[in-house]
Amino acid sequence: MRRDWKQIARGIAPEIPQNELEGVAAVLQALEEQFAPLRERLPYETEPALIFPCDAAGEELV
Amino acid sequence: MNLHESAQALRQKAVSSAELVSESLRRIAALDAKLRAFITVTPELAEEQARQADQERAGGMACGPLHGIPVAVKDVFFTRGVRTTCGSKIFAGYVPEYDSAVVERLKAAGAIIVGKTNLHEFAYGVTSTNPHYGTVRNPWGLDRIAGGSSGGSACAVAAGMVPMAMGNDTGGSIRLPASFCGIVGLKPSFGRVSRYGVLPLDFSLDHMGPLTRCVRDAALTLGVVAGFDPRDETSSRQPVVPYLPAAPVSIRGLRIGLPENYYFERLNPSAASAVRGAARLAEQAGARIVPLQVPDGGQLNAIGRIILLSEASATMERHLHRREDFGPDVLALLDQGRLIPATDYINAQRVRRLLQQEFRPLWKQVDCLLTPTTPTGAPRIGQATIDLDGQEEEVRVASTRFVRGINVLGLPALSLPCGFDEEGLPLGLQIIGPMFQEATILQVGAALEDALGLTHRQPIL
Numbered sequence: 001m002r003r004d005w006k007q008i009a010r011g012i013a014p015e016i017p018q019n020e021l022e023g024v025a026a027v028l029q030a031l032e033e034q035f036a037p038l039r040e041r042l043p044y045e046t047e048p049a050l051i052f053p054c055d056a057a058g059e060e061l062v
Numbered sequence: 063m064n065l066h067e068s069a070q071a072l073r074q075k076a077v078s079s080a081e082l083v084s085e086s087l088r089r090i091a092a093l094d095a096k097l098r099a100f101i102t103v104t105p106e107l108a109e110e111q112a113r114q115a116d117q118e119r120a121g122g123m124a125c126g127p128l129h130g131i132p133v134a135v136k137d138v139f140f141t142r143g144v145r146t147t148c149g150s151k152i153f154a155g156y157v158p159e160y161d162s163a164v165v166e167r168l169k170a171a172g173a174i175i176v177g178k179t180n181l182h183e184f185a186y187g188v189t190s191t192n193p194h195y196g197t198v199r200n201p202w203g204l205d206r207i208a209g210g211s212s213g214g215s216a217c218a219v220a221a222g223m224v225p226m227a228m229g230n231d232t233g234g235s236i237r238l239p240a241s242f243c244g245i246v247g248l249k250p251s252f253g254r255v256s257r258y259g260v261l262p263l264d265f266s267l268d269h270m271g272p273l274t275r276c277v278r279d280a281a282l283t284l285g286v287v288a289g290f291d292p293r294d295e296t297s298s299r300q301p302v303v304p305y306l307p308a309a310p311v312s313i314r315g316l317r318i319g320l321p322e323n324y325y326f327e328r329l330n331p332s333a334a335s336a337v338r339g340a341a342r343l344a345e346q347a348g349a350r351i352v353p354l355q356v357p358d359g360g361q362l363n364a365i366g367r368i369i370l371l372s373e374a375s376a377t378m379e380r381h382l383h384r385r386e387d388f389g390p391d392v393l394a395l396l397d398q399g400r401l402i403p404a405t406d407y408i409n410a411q412r413v414r415r416l417l418q419q420e421f422r423p424l425w426k427q428v429d430c431l432l433t434p435t436t437p438t439g440a441p442r443i444g445q446a447t448i449d450l451d452g453q454e455e456e457v458r459v460a461s462t463r464f465v466r467g468i469n470v471l472g473l474p475a476l477s478l479p480c481g482f483d484e485e486g487l488p489l490g491l492q493i494i495g496p497m498f499q500e501a502t503i504l505q506v507g508a509a510l511e512d513a514l515g516l517t518h519r520q521p522i523l
Contacts, residue, residue: 008401014383016397024397034364035406038413048411049418050266 003032065225065279068131072119079119079130079174083112086132086176089223093523096204098196099217101137101147103177108132111174127286129172134227136215137178138185139165139270140259148261149181149211151194151387162259163291164228164270171286179214179227183392185263186374187211188238188461189443193389197443201521202244202487206440209239209461215273216243221523226274226283230260232267233366234465237477240273241490242440244479244521246507247273248280251498252472253298255284256291264373265296266411267366267469276517277478277507281305284500300498307501307508314348316506319428324359325464328450329437330489336481337434337491343513344432344506352428357420362467365417368402368410369470375399414470421471425496430503432493435477436461439487464492474500476507479516 005025009016016024063071063082071077087105094100115130135141138148140158142165147153161169168175180198182190190198190213198213200206201221208217212229216239219227229236231249240247248271255270262268272283284305291297320341326334345351375396382400385393424431438448441457448460455463468475473494480491491510495503511517 003403005401008403009397012400014385016400020394020397024394024401027394027398028401031364031367034360035368035410038361038364039406039409042409042412042416046412046415048408049414050411 003028005029063225064275065128065131065282068225069127072130079112079115080109082130083108083132083174083176086224089221090177093221093223097199097201097217097221098180099198099214099221099223100134100177101149101180101195101214102145104144104175108174108176115172115174126171127282128168131173132176132224133168133173134177134179134215134218134224135165135168135175136181136185136212136227136229138181138230138261139228141165141175141178144178146178146261147195149183149185149192149195152381152384153261154194158259160259163256163293164287165259167287168228176224179212179218181214182211183389184261184378185211185230185232185235186392186395188234188458190214190239191443199443200243200440201523203440203485205442206487207242207443209242209440211235212273213239216240216245216247219243219245219273219275220521222520226272226279228287229271229273231269231271231469232264233370233469234462236269236271236273237435237465237475237490237492238461240477241435242488244488244519245273245275246277246280246479247271247477248284248500248504249468249475250284250288250500251298251474253296254300254474254498254500255287256289256294256297258291258293262377264370266373267370269469277476277504277511278306280476281307281504281508284504298498303501305501305504307505311505311508311512312348313344313506313509316349316430316502317352317428318344318349318506319352319354319356319424319431321356321431321433322353323355325356325433328453329434330439330450330483332481332483333434333437333489336489337432340480340491340510340514341432344510347509347513349506354424354427356424356431357417359464359467361413362417362470363463365410365413366466366470368406369414371395371399372402372407372410418471430493430495430499430506432491433464435464435490435492437463439483439485439489468494473497474503476503478507478511480510480514481516
């Protein structure tokens with residue numbers, strides 16, 4: 001699914017000026033082309049590399 | 063004098079701390095108007111601390127490894143009572159009430175901080191062309207960038223203003239300026255050096271480390287700043303080991319991987335040749351060079367960029383109503399990060415785990431990897447693109463191509479000078495090791511540094 005970066009930008013504040021949006025969208029489109037194939041091959045069970053530090057949270061609760 | 067030479071001269075009473083600090087401040091005063099390596103210099107504080115250090119030494123007090131030696135820290139490390147701008151207008155007036163963990167440890171080891179070094183705004187870029195505090199210039203060519211984001215730290219060390227300056231590295235920000243400025247830069251493993259008291263750019267990619275004139279000075283500094291810190295949730299309890307390579311250093315029997323893919327594609331032939339020359343020297347010293355295929359660095363870079371764009375924008379979003387107070391390049395990156403969907407960020411972190419798993423078996427074949435640090439010598443100030451093999455790349459993307467992915471993996475990596483390009487600009491090689499094997503990459507680095515014999519070459523200023 002191809003992302004429409006300019007459409008996404010319309011929903012954020014503070015807004016990105018129109019004259020700067022062209023460049024921002026072009027960079028993100030190029031990055032998306034590299035990332036999309038990687039995203040597609042992800043096995044469902046793969047967890048993110050970042051995890052909640054449950055040890056530290058546990059220590060605080062004691 | 064480098065760190066080791068300074069420490070030895072102080073021990074032998076050949077020089078006083080007051081003299082070392084005075085010489086450091088004199089050199090900063092003489093050169094910094096053109097180099098712009100510093101944002102803040104603290105001469106009175108440093109001179110007072112030097113007098114105290116000399117008294118302590120004369121009184122027979124046990125001295126730390128950096129006792130009485132002038133050093134600098136990048137202006138992202140919080141310093142109690144001394145402003146910390148992060149290279150930005152947003153933090154121009156910020157005076158922290160506490161020291162970062164790194165500054166605490168440097169002070170405890172006796173170091174004297176003479177000032178805070180200039181950087182790319184918010185440590186978010188590779189040029190150190192700072193719109194608020196001036197452009198850091200490369201001591202090897204004043205029309206060249208020093209690299210970034212720790213450009214001021216690299217410049218200050220290369221120009222002989224201080225023997226060591228601390229930097230931080232989110233996508234190459236220690237190794238890249240070290241390479242461009244012809245010095246040594248060490249990015250330790252993620253979790254090895256506390257991030258407490260440093261303005262975060264990216265929670266999962268930021269690393270703290272030293273920039274020095276030689277590998278042994280980097281090892282000495284790592285021994286001072288490494289260690290568990292409960293105030294940093296990602297700080298590791300892995301024990302701190304001796305990092306200083308044995309004298310004489312030996313790499314006999316070590317297996318050094320030389321990638322056949324990715325790291326020797328699209329680069330200046332002189333950079334490739336300098337690294338291959340260093341590999342031959344390693345082989346002559348008894349190491350075994352292992353040609354091998356490595357997981358795709360391009361995938362690591364794409365993941366690294368998505369994570370960095372997302373996390374940096376999450377940190378900085380609260381300031382984005384002040385658009386006019388950001389430089390245009392940093393503002394563009396922050397805008398890009400705001401548009402990335404949360405699903406992409408999470409999936410990038412999932413792919414990151416897969417790529418970590420793909421990389422891990424490599425360490426059964428080799429003890430470390432040898433690659434170029436950057437594909438070229440330092441680009442010109444204001445240069446937007448680099449042409450390599452007929453393909454034009456943005457300076458930021460090209461310069462970080464061999465370094466950014468290593469932050470995604472959290473691995474330790476060292477850059478040291480390995481030669482010069484056809485224009486006389488320094489070139490760096492990168493030694494990458496398994497997690498927490500800093501001692502191995504420092505050992506290999508010290509052996510190559512000895513064999514290459516380049517440390518005597520200094521820029522003429």
